[in-house]
Amino acid sequence: MTRRVVTLTVNGRTHALELEPWRLLLDVLRRELKLYGAREGCGAGVCGACTVLCDGRPVSSCIMLAIHADGCAITTIEGLARDGQLHPLQQAFLEHPAFQCGFCTPGMIMAAKALLDQNPAPSDEEIVEHMQGNLCRCTDYTGILAAVRAVRDHPGLASRGARSA
């Protein structure tokens, strides 16, 4: 089957990739671009471990055709830190702490980023409603929700690190 050129701007870098038409976005990010932050959990859009942002919208990259992301700006967990400085959400997840094994964490953080980018001051209820689509099977959700609330309440949280030093 003829391959297609699919152009993806991932974390600010533009790639023109020659892909078979059936390739899924998650598979392309991991195999072609070696970005291993987004994971395959359920493979069916339920668990959120593969969450990335596509033109700012959170998507399940495990069930999205790469062709459907042609021309889009994709943000993955690898695109959040700047100059060795963690993103406020990454910093908050560390401090609370909001994870144990870390499998779901990139998806959790990307889901939270999608929410706060769109609505910087969500209510506690809105945070729960938005984050309920991301599953964690080993730590508890209270730390995760506390980390998201902390960034909502103090958006500059991470600047306590080297950036402000």
Add this chain to the structure above:
Amino acid sequence: MRFDVLEPRSVQEAVDLLAARPEERRVVAGGTALIVFLKERAYTPEALVSLHRVPGLSGVEPEDGGLRIGAMTRLADVHRDARVRAECPVLAEATRVVANARIRAVATLGGNLCHADYHSDPPGVLLALGARVQVRGPAGERDIPIAEFYRDFYETSLRPGEIAVAIRIPGSPLARTGVYQRHMYSARDDWPCLGVTALAEVDETCRTLRLALAGVANRPLRLTWVEEQAVGRRADAALAAALADLAAEGVDPISDLKGPDWYKKEMVRVCVAEAIERAFERARPAGRRE
């Protein structure tokens, strides 16, 4: 999982591509339902006909006092739309609760309807509203009332080569005050066990009632035998309870992972009573609250 993806630039080209080999090709909109089915080999098409580059298939517009929603309008854009919220809040509610934020950001209203899952949230609401699906196919254009759109589990009355292009919702006071509520058996982002739509027009008495259920049969079900019994009776909690009994007695729910038949029957009784009572309350003219 291997297939080609065809990318037509117009509805006519999409119809032509599909009609050329209807058995081997399948429409893809957002892909959120289809890709899962392809992974499981439930369908094995040789090619997908993607609508993502076809212009003019998304957006909400006023039409004949009602609304016309393009088939490719994403669920998140349906429930955030100011017109939908103002004129058809019951549909905003039914699209806002679907799955999770990632699915709603990609899944389309047309894809939701055409997937024809029996516990889908929006179809029951659209059935109660008397909506129609506007389709284009090799023989031209036609409208299919939602009441005739569903055949069976995952089966619609679309003919080979036909594509849904829009959903037409007639303008009606019922759309402004209706209630949609789901009964959940597990987590909130899961499919519902039951989806209940209740639309009412009320003065002292109930003038009109429309009632639809998702999750009980192979397709969304309109409970006309209950609706008829409501007309002209005092719109209160006692009537809601009596109607809910009629609803529960009249349905023969299918058992599935969301609950066995007997459980669903009892939940129909509980949820329908609550939904009708809320619909009466919302529909009551201001100053006549009970």
